[in-house]
Amino acid sequence: MRIVIRVAALAAFAMLAAGCNRTAPPTPLDQLNAQQMSGHAVFESQCARCHADRTDQKLHGPALLGVFKKPYLPSGAPANDDRVTDTILHGHGLMPAMGNTMDQQDVNDVLAYLHTL
Numbered sequence: 001m002r003i004v005i006r007v008a009a010l011a012a013f014a015m016l017a018a019g020c021n022r023t024a025p026p027t028p029l030d031q032l033n034a035q036q037m038s039g040h041a042v043f044e045s046q047c048a049r050c051h052a053d054r055t056d057q058k059l060h061g062p063a064l065l066g067v068f069k070k071p072y073l074p075s076g077a078p079a080n081d082d083r084v085t086d087t088i089l090h091g092h093g094l095m096p097a098m099g100n101t102m103d104q105q106d107v108n109d110v111l112a113y114l115h116t117l
């Protein structure tokens with residue numbers, strides 16, 4: 001009896017530990033709403049050459065998979081819309097400013113898409 005309890009406790013612990021390390025997967029592309037869809041298109045044209053979105057592969061910049069599911073951006077800045085908007089408009093470190101090639105609508109849409117990752 002006692003061993004059963006121990007095994008159950010171990011199993012529960014293992015599930016908890018696994019759960020902590022895994023963030024929820026991105027929303028499937030065919031379930032995106034209209035704004036998230038256009039954000040995906042903006043991402044493909046403006047960000048994808050330097051950032052992976054649906055894998056954790058590092059390209060020129062860090063992967064953006066789960067970017068808003070973590071508390072901090074790779075730089076350590078808080079992961080929120082303001083901070084990411086700032087990064088897009090003004091650049092950050094080796095990332096160029098994208099403010100000239102994107103309007104406010106593009107920025108809003110790409111943020112909406114990033115929230116689905």
Ligand code: HEC
Binds near residue numbers: 043
């Ligand atoms: C020409 C390549 C390039 C493009 C295009 C690009 N990025 Fe980046 N991005 C980078 C690099 C390189 C970094 C790492 C910057 C650093 O810390 O030096 C980065 C960092 C970031 C970060 C993390 C910032 C932080 O504080 O850690 C975010 C978020 C980001 N990019 C979003 C985007 C989005 C959204 C787009 C498209 C609108 C985009 N990037 C387009 C190269 C790029």
